[in-house]
Amino acid sequence: MAETNALQAREKQELQGETIRPGPVFRPEVDILEREDSYVIYADLPGVDDKSIDVRLDQGALTLDAQLATLPDTSWNPLHAEYRIGSYHREFRLSEGIDASGVSARMQNGVLELQLPKSSQHRPRTIPVEAG
Amino acid sequence: MAQFSLYRPWAGASWGGPADQLRQEVDAVLHRFGGGTTSSSSWRGVFPAVNLYEVADAYVLMAELPGIDHKDIHVSLERSTVTIEGERKIDYANQEGVSLHRRERQVGSFRRAFELPALIDADKVEAVHQNGVLMLRLPKSPEDQPRQISVQAS
Numbered sequence: 001m002a003e004t005n006a007l008q009a010r011e012k013q014e015l016q017g018e019t020i021r022p023g024p025v026f027r028p029e030v031d032i033l034e035r036e037d038s039y040v041i042y043a044d045l046p047g048v049d050d051k052s053i054d055v056r057l058d059q060g061a062l063t064l065d066a067q068l069a070t071l072p073d074t075s076w077n078p079l080h081a082e083y084r085i086g087s088y089h090r091e092f093r094l095s096e097g098i099d100a101s102g103v104s105a106r107m108q109n110g111v112l113e114l115q116l117p118k119s120s121q122h123r124p125r126t127i128p129v130e131a132g
Numbered sequence: 133m134a135q136f137s138l139y140r141p142w143a144g145a146s147w148g149g150p151a152d153q154l155r156q157e158v159d160a161v162l163h164r165f166g167g168g169t170t171s172s173s174s175w176r177g178v179f180p181a182v183n184l185y186e187v188a189d190a191y192v193l194m195a196e197l198p199g200i201d202h203k204d205i206h207v208s209l210e211r212s213t214v215t216i217e218g219e220r221k222i223d224y225a226n227q228e229g230v231s232l233h234r235r236e237r238q239v240g241s242f243r244r245a246f247e248l249p250a251l252i253d254a255d256k257v258e259a260v261h262q263n264g265v266l267m268l269r270l271p272k273s274p275e276d277q278p279r280q281i282s283v284q285a286s
Contacts, residue, residue: 005238005239005240005241006179006240006241006242007179007180007220007238007239007240007241007242008179008238008240009178009179009180009181010238029236029237029238030234030236030237031222031224031232031234031235031236031237032232032233032234033224033230033231033232033233034230034231034232034233035229035230036229039233040224042199042224042237044198044199044237044264045198045264046196046197046198046263046264046265047196047263047264047265048263048264049263069263070262070263070264070265070267072183072185072192072194075187076185076186076187076192077185077186077187078183078184078185079184079185079186079191079249080182080183080184081183081184082181082182082183083181083182083183083196085183107263109198109199109200109201109261109263109264110196110197110198110199110263110264110265111198111199111264
């Protein structure tokens with residue numbers, strides 16, 4: 001059997017400070033990875049679907065705002081609560097090497113995948129060597 | 133209404149130990165028929181965190197499992213004990229040509245069992261994984277539901 005770790009539950013990180021929305025706002029957990037020609041951001045947003053998320057890119061600032069699409073009915077009687085629910089917010093500052101017009105986003109299973117292509121002058125190039 | 137609380141004999145013990153990769157833990161309900169809400173302060177960090185609700189004829193258990201395919205989530209039921217187990221995999225972590233600048237999302241396996249306050253009608257359990265949230269609808273067994281007994285005139 002393959003080695004696996006046991007997942008540990010962590011309390012959601014609630015954003016402090018001024019918010020304009022009612023209810024708690026959480027900071028989603030993300031992975032940021034770099035490939036040869038792009039950066040990719042994955043964000044855990046359980047309960048969010050493609051229509052309840054807003055991704056904004058403005059002068060190098062990338063902002064995620066998301067509301068829950070899957071949530072308990074208000075008529076249900078809560079017996080036991082281990083996690084809190086609310087909306088999500090997180091901001092990133094992008095480096096200059098990103099082609100803002102090529103950014104794309106996709107939601108699947110409560111995870112946002114953001115593809116951020118590098119602008120052409122920041123991609124590695126191979127320079128052909130000619131025989132002299 | 134009576135108290136509802138969870139009992140965890142092994143909570144907090146041997147976190148992350150190699151022999152503990154699949155935690156076998158039953159959260160037993162000590163008192164039947166819940167009233168008041170237990171707060172998250174009594175909970176000791178076993179994945180996944182769950183919220184439990186009651187409707188007239190069923191319990192609804194919710195757990196946040198983002199990024200896990202529904203095929204990797206296994207739910208089983210024995211009498212009034214429901215078990216959730218599975219694994220979260222992240223395929224890009226070990227790919228070639230990828231460098232990780234930030235790593236907050238966890239990978240690993242999980243297993244958790246809960247004893248519910250009433251017997252469950254196993255044939256009618258519904259499990260849906262939607263937008264990374266698992267929702268289990270667990271109908272109470274007919275023999276555990278309150279019944280109205282009509283009083284007849286003699």
